[in-house]
Amino acid sequence: MDDVLVRMNAVEKVFHRGGEDVHVLHALDLEIPRGDFLALMGPSGSGKSTLLNLLAGLDRPTSGTIVVDGQRIDQMSGRALAKWRARHVGFVFQFYNLLPVLSAERNVELPLLLTSLSRSERKKHVDAVLHIVGLEHRASHTPRTLSGGEQQRVGIARAIVNDPTLVLADEPTGDLDRKTGDGILDLLQALNRDHGKTVVMVTHDPHAASHASRTLYLLDGQLSSEMAA
Numbered sequence: 395m396d397d398v399l400v401r402m403n404a405v406e407k408v409f410h411r412g413g414e415d416v417h418v419l420h421a422l423d424l425e426i427p428r429g430d431f432l433a434l435m436g437p438s439g440s441g442k443s444t445l446l447n448l449l450a451g452l453d454r455p456t457s458g459t460i461v462v463d464g465q466r467i468d469q470m471s472g473r474a475l476a477k478w479r480a481r482h483v484g485f486v487f488q489f490y491n492l493l494p495v496l497s498a499e500r501n502v503e504l505p506l507l508l509t510s511l512s513r514s515e516r517k518k519h520v521d522a523v524l525h526i527v528g529l530e531h532r533a534s535h536t537p538r539t540l541s542g543g544e545q546q547r548v549g550i551a552r553a554i555v556n557d558p559t560l561v562l563a564d565e566p567t568g569d570l571d572r573k574t575g576d577g578i579l580d581l582l583q584a585l586n587r588d589h590g591k592t593v594v595m596v597t598h599d600p601h602a603a604s605h606a607s608r609t610l611y612l613l614d615g616q617l618s619s620e621m622a623a
Contacts, residue, residue: 396464399559399592400426400449405458407444418444420615422458431586431593433603436612442596443564445612449594450562451479463559480508484553486563490545492537492552498544499524499533502551509556523551526589527581543574550581554591561585563595567602579605 407419418441426432434442447453448460451467460468462482470478484505492501499520506516524530527547537545546566553561563582567575583605585591595606603609610617 397427398425399428399430399463400424401459401461402448403459405448405455405460407441407448407453408456418615419448419455422615422617424610424617426592426594428592429586429590431583431605431607432595433606433609434594434596434612435598435600435603435609438598440612441615442612446562446564446594446596449560450483450485451475480505481556482559484556484558484561486546486549486553486561486566488565488568490537490542490549490569492545492548494537497534497536498529498540498548498551501537501548502555505552505556519555520551523555526554526585527551541574542570543577546570546574546578547581550578550585554585554589559592561591561593563593565597566595567597567599572601575602 402422402424405419405422406417409416409418422445434445436442444453448455449462451470455468458468459466465478467475467478493504502520502523503516506519511519521530524533527550529544529547529551532540532544537548540548561582566582567578570578579602582593582595586593586607593606595602597603610619
């Protein structure tokens with residue numbers, strides 16, 4: 395098995411806005427080993443979320459190659475990419491993106507509805523991940539009865555319920571106070587350390603980034619291991 399889970403080579407991303415080309419990523423190269431916990435930092439508009447969306451198969455590069463676990467996701471059809479994403483990617487959002495009318499356990503179950511698992515099998519998966527995030531006692535609660543930290547834990551449980559290859563977190567503590575955010579960062583560390591999950595986290599907060607194994611900085615469409623002066 396290849397120790398490198400993700401390889402991005404010479405990736406360019408250009409958006410067309412108002413008749414102009416906006417170059418966001420420039421011949422970007424990136425390797426992410428299995429079991430890595432990588433923080434991506436950079437100023438607003440630097441392309442951090444664009445890079446995360448490319449890794450998730452939510453967007454395609456203008457040019458270059460993206461290989462995840464030996465598969466060229468930049469070459470996949472839309473249907474194949476959707477199927478791949480459902481199996482291999484768990485996404486954690488800044489604002490949770492929970493359905494307000496569903497309980498915590500039903501929100502977590504949603505990705506499994508795309509699989510062939512039976513109801514009892516889905517329940518086992520949901521119960522297991524709610525236990526991992528420490529919310530088994532809140533399973534029947536709807537989002538409005540949960541704190542922000544609890545909602546984000548539900549979001550993380552939903553992200554890992556399909557045992558994804560990659561956990562991608564976009565500003566996961568951006569809407570939380572420091573103490574609550576630290577709990578979420580500790581949870582991401584535990585997923586990485588104890589469950590072997592490969593985690594890529596976009597953040598603007600150096601304190602959040604310090605919880606990762608390493609940090610890369612995105613500036614002018616390129617990655618660097620050092621922050622620009």
